[in-house]
Amino acid sequence: MKRILETIQLTVAVAAMVALTITPARSQVNIQLGGGIGVAIPSSDYSGSTQDYYSGSRYGFGNGLNLHGKAKIGWSAWNFVGEIDYSSFHNTGYSEPVQGAVDISQHVFSVKVGPELSIGVLELPVTSYIGANLAMNRFSGETAFQGVSKVPSGTYSMKGTTRFGVGISAGTEATFGPFLSLDFNVSYNVMNAFGKEWVDANPAASQRLDSYLFLNDASDPLHASGDDKHFISHERSISSIVFTVSILFGL
Numbered sequence: 001m002k003r004i005l006e007t008i009q010l011t012v013a014v015a016a017m018v019a020l021t022i023t024p025a026r027s028q029v030n031i032q033l034g035g036g037i038g039v040a041i042p043s044s045d046y047s048g049s050t051q052d053y054y055s056g057s058r059y060g061f062g063n064g065l066n067l068h069g070k071a072k073i074g075w076s077a078w079n080f081v082g083e084i085d086y087s088s089f090h091n092t093g094y095s096e097p098v099q100g101a102v103d104i105s106q107h108v109f110s111v112k113v114g115p116e117l118s119i120g121v122l123e124l125p126v127t128s129y130i131g132a133n134l135a136m137n138r139f140s141g142e143t144a145f146q147g148v149s150k151v152p153s154g155t156y157s158m159k160g161t162t163r164f165g166v167g168i169s170a171g172t173e174a175t176f177g178p179f180l181s182l183d184f185n186v187s188y189n190v191m192n193a194f195g196k197e198w199v200d201a202n203p204a205a206s207q208r209l210d211s212y213l214f215l216n217d218a219s220d221p222l223h224a225s226g227d228d229k230h231f232i233s234h235e236r237s238i239s240s241i242v243f244t245v246s247i248l249f250g251l
Contacts, residue, residue, distance in 0.1 A: 030074040031251040032181070038066035038244030040087040045236035046191075050093035050102040054148070056211065056232035060104060061089035070183070070246050072116070079116040081131060085109070087240070100148035106141030106158070108191065112167065125175040135165045137191045139215050150208045150228050159199070161215040163192040163238070173248070183246040192217050192238040206230065 041047075042061045053060030068085040090105045114133030139162075144155040171185035198221060199214040200206055206229045211220065217238060222230040 028075070030072075032072040032074075032248040033070075033251065034183070034246050034248035035067070035069040036183070036244055036246030038068070038185075038242055040064040040066045040089065041241045041243075042089060042239075043188075043241055044239045046089075046238045046240060050091055050104060051096060053091075053104055053143075054095040054100075054102060059106070059236065059238065060091055060093075061106060062091045064089035066242050066244060068244060068246070070248065072248065074118065077118050077120075079118060079129070079131075081112075081114060081116045081133070083110075083112040083133070085112065085242075087242070095145070095148040095151075101144075101146040102148060103144040104141070105143075106139060109138040109140075110165075110189075110191070111136045114167075116169075118173075127173045127175070129171055129173065131169045131171075133167045133169070135167060135189065135191065137163050137165055139163065143212055151212075152209065156209065156213060158212070159201075159214050161197075162195075163215070163217070164194040165189060165191040165238075166193050179250040181248045181250070183244075183248055185242075185244045185246065187242050187244075188239065189242060190237065190239045192236075196235055198232075 041063050045058045048058030048060040050060050052058035064087050066087045068083055071082045072079045087108045092103045095102045112133040112135040116129050116131035118127045118129045120127050140160045141158045145151045146153050167187050167189035169185055169187035173181050173183045175181045196218040198216055198218040201210040201213040208229050217236045219234050220230045220232045223233045
């Protein structure tokens, strides 16, 4: 967490320094609305395999699809950006080497807000930028187990869970005429920077299955080595790298 906050503070400090030395990219209020598509790549504990998911070490997701809507309100070199994102992740594989089938999917609905500093290139209709954001992320999903040790076969839904996160981004916006632009963006998002929690779905009679029914990004307080019911031993960080292309229309 300390490293994440230091990264965001550094980004904001650099943005402020650059803002004092560059020619403003715009000199009047500018409003843009639009949306687009992208690729979401899970990182840190959100990546891995279905065997990692079964063991509780990672969530085990592969690359996913991102759909989003975006609004920018700009003045001079600064934008205030609001974004609504939907990302879908999935993976299929074994629970243990050549044993048991696991199919996992998760959906993340995010609302992001934050500043963005634009750096105009003179005589060219291209603007680069860097930014930072705060995000509210809503997780939902389901898991299908078939022939898996210690877990009954079936499809199980995960309880919807909200976490708060932070992110940094960079991109380039190419303008075509007075009202249309293409926005190419890459962002790094820590989706559970705040509010990690452990929830036992059945505290009176815990089973291994119960650990999969919530996001459970905090460690299990009852974890013990070799315990098949309480096997998540550490906090898990949920983050992603997202590449997007957006079409923006000026108002």
